[in-house]
Amino acid sequence: MRFVLIIVGITLVLSLLQLLLLRILNRSYWKIGWVRYASIGLVLYTFTAGAIWIGGVCLGRIDLAYLGVYGAAPAVVVSLALIVALPISGVINTIQYWYIRRRQRRGLEEDIAPQSLGRRLTIQRLAAIVPLSTLGLAAVGTVRSFGSVDVREIPFYFQNLPANLEGFRILHLSDSHLGLYVDLGDLEALLLDAKNFRPDLVLFSGDIADDLELLPDAIKMIEELRPPYGVYCSMGNHDYYRGARRVIAAFAASSTPMLINSGVSLKVGTTALFIGGADDPISMRGSIDQFMKDSIDQTFSHAAADSFKIIMSHRPTGFDYAASHGVELTVAGHTHGGQLGFMGQPLFQRWGLERYIWGKFQRGKSQLYTSSGVGHWFPFRLGCPAEAPVLVLRKSRDSQSA
Numbered sequence: 001m002r003f004v005l006i007i008v009g010i011t012l013v014l015s016l017l018q019l020l021l022l023r024i025l026n027r028s029y030w031k032i033g034w035v036r037y038a039s040i041g042l043v044l045y046t047f048t049a050g051a052i053w054i055g056g057v058c059l060g061r062i063d064l065a066y067l068g069v070y071g072a073a074p075a076v077v078v079s080l081a082l083i084v085a086l087p088i089s090g091v092i093n094t095i096q097y098w099y100i101r102r103r104q105r106r107g108l109e110e111d112i113a114p115q116s117l118g119r120r121l122t123i124q125r126l127a128a129i130v131p132l133s134t135l136g137l138a139a140v141g142t143v144r145s146f147g148s149v150d151v152r153e154i155p156f157y158f159q160n161l162p163a164n165l166e167g168f169r170i171l172h173l174s175d176s177h178l179g180l181y182v183d184l185g186d187l188e189a190l191l192l193d194a195k196n197f198r199p200d201l202v203l204f205s206g207d208i209a210d211d212l213e214l215l216p217d218a219i220k221m222i223e224e225l226r227p228p229y230g231v232y233c234s235m236g237n238h239d240y241y242r243g244a245r246r247v248i249a250a251f252a253a254s255s256t257p258m259l260i261n262s263g264v265s266l267k268v269g270t271t272a273l274f275i276g277g278a279d280d281p282i283s284m285r286g287s288i289d290q291f292m293k294d295s296i297d298q299t300f301s302h303a304a305a306d307s308f309k310i311i312m313s314h315r316p317t318g319f320d321y322a323a324s325h326g327v328e329l330t331v332a333g334h335t336h337g338g339q340l341g342f343m344g345q346p347l348f349q350r351w352g353l354e355r356y357i358w359g360k361f362q363r364g365k366s367q368l369y370t371s372s373g374v375g376h377w378f379p380f381r382l383g384c385p386a387e388a389p390v391l392v393l394r395k396s397r398d399s400q401s402a
Contacts, residue, residue, distance in 0.1 A: 004057050008050035011072050011079075015046040018082035025090025026127075046075040069180055073379050074142060081138035085131035092127040141340075141382035145181070149374055150387040151193045154360070156367055157396035158328060164269030165308060168393040171199035171227070174314075174333025175373030177238065178218055179211030182375035187221055190374060190388055194225065197390045200268075201229040205333045206236020206280060206314035210377060212246050219254045229266055231256045234277035234312035236334065237284070238377070261298040265307065272307035276300060276327075280314045288317060296321040316356035316370045323366035330368040331391070332356070337372030341383035358384065 022030055022039050029035045053068025055061075153169075171194050176182055202225060209215040222231055233256060239247045251258035259277025266273040276299040281291040296311065296318055303309060309327040313319065316332040323330075337358030338348040346358040361368040372387050 001057055004054060008053060008072070011046055011050055011076050012043075014079035014083065015043045015075060018079045018086065019043055021083065021086035021090065026086055026093055028093055029089075042075060042078060046072065046079070049075060066180060076378075077138045077142055077380055078135065081134040082131060085134040089127040089130040092130075137382060138380075141380045144385070145339075145376060145379040145381040147381075147385065149186075149190045149193070150385045151190065151197065151390065152387070153197065153390045153392050154369065155392050155394050156329065156360075156369070157394045158367075159365070159396060161393055161395040162268075162271040162308060163395075164271040165273070165393050166395055168201070168268065169197060169199045170310070170329075170331070170391040170393070171197065171202045171225070172205070172331045172369060172371055172389050172391055173202065173222070173374055174205040174331070174371040175207040175236070175336060175375060176209065176218070177207055177373075177375040177377045178209035178214045180377070181379050184214055184217055184221065186375070187218055191221055191225060194388055194390070199225065199227045199390060201275075202227050202231040203275070203310070203312050203331050204231070204233040205312040205331050205371070206234050207238040207333065207373075208233065208236070208247070210238060210242055212242050212250070215247065215250045216253070219250060219256055223254065223256055229268065229273070232264070232275050232277065232312065233258050234314060235260055235280045236314040237280050237282050240280060240282045259299075259312065261295050263299055263303060263311075265304065272304050274300075274303040274307040274309045276303065276309065276311040278311060278313040278315075278318045278322075288315065289320075292318045293321045296325060300325045300327070316368060319356055319361065319363070319366070319368040322368075323363040327366055329391070329393075330366065332368060332370045333373050335370060335372075336376050337370070337384040339372070339376060339378070339381050339384050343383075346384065 019039050019042070022035070049068050049071030053065055053072060056064030056066070056068055176187060178184065178187065202222060204222070209218060225231070233251060235244070235247070235258065248258055257264065259275070261277070261279050263274050263276035266275065278292065278299055279295045281288040292313070292315065296313070299311060300309065309325070310329045310331070311318070311322050311327050313322065313330055313332050314334050316335065318332065319330045335357045338346045340347045341358070348357055356368060356370050358370050358372050361370070369389065369391060371389060372384050374386055374388055376386070
C-alpha cells in the first residue's frame, strides 16, 4: 500500500507541476479558456485515477486497482510531456512579452507593420509547436508500447568459440512483466514468432510476471518451445517484489530450473557449456557492486575452467564481475532500454546516465547483451521497441570480434 501511495503522490505532483508551469511561465496560454480548463482537468483526472487505484487496493478489488493504474499511466505521460515542453515555450513567450513591455516603456507604439505582425505570429507559433510536439510524441510512445515484440537474430562473435557451438541459438527473454500491459496472449504470439528461429536454448533473465497468477501458465508456454538444451531463468527485482517464495515454488513445480547464485553444466557435443544465474539485490538505491560480485563469485564457484560460460544477470552491472571470471557471454535486462531511444540507440546512455542500458557491449573477451525487454510496467516506448533477441554464437578472427 505504501508503494501505491508514493506512486499516486508522485503522479499528482507531476500534474500540479504542469499546471504551475502553464500558469507562471505561459501566461498567454493560461488566458485561453480551453487550455486553462484542460490543464486543471488533467489535475482532477489524475486525482480521480489515483483515488480509484487506492480504493481498489484498500477494498481488495483488483479490477478497480487496474482501472486506476490504466487511468494514471496516461496522466503521467501527458504531465511529463508538458513538464518538458512548457519551460521551453515559456522562455520563448517571456522573451516576446518583455520585448513588447520594453518598447512600451520607451514610449514606442506597437509596430503594426505586416512584417512585424508576421514576426510575432511566427514566434507565437514556434512557442506553441513545442508542447504540441511533445504531446504528439507522448501519444506515439504510448501507442507503440502496445506493439508487437521484435524477435530477430543478433550474431555474437568469439575468437575461440568451440566448433560444437558454431551457430548455437539462444532465445533471450527478459522483463515480460506479465499482468497489466502484457498478457498470456502477447506471450503466446511472441513464442510463436520465436519458434521459427529454432532456438537451442532459452534464457529468461528475470521480472517474468507482476501478476503471479499468470506465472505457472507462462512457464508452461515457454517450455512448449522444447529447445534441445532447455529453459533456464534467473530472478529479477520484481520477482522479489511480487513474492519470491511463490515465484520459486512455481519453478520448482515445473521442469524449468530457477538459477539463483548457481548454475548447471551441459554438454553440447564434446563441449562443456555452463549456464549460471546471478541473484538480484532487490534494492533500487545505493551501490550493488559488492552484492553482484559475491553473487557471481558464488555462481561460478563450481564451473569447470574449460567450459564456455554464460550467465543470466538481471542487472547489467553484473557484467563487470562476470568479465573478471572470464565469462564469455552475459545476458541482462532490468533497464527496459530506457524505453526511449534515437536511431536505434538508447537516449539515456547518450547522456551518460547509465552504462550497459541496451544492446551489445564488450570487455576483453567477454560480451554482454542487455535486452530492452519483452514488456514493461509503464506503457511508453519511443525509439526503443520491446524485443526478444535470438543470440547466435559465431566463430571469428580478432578483426571480426565485436
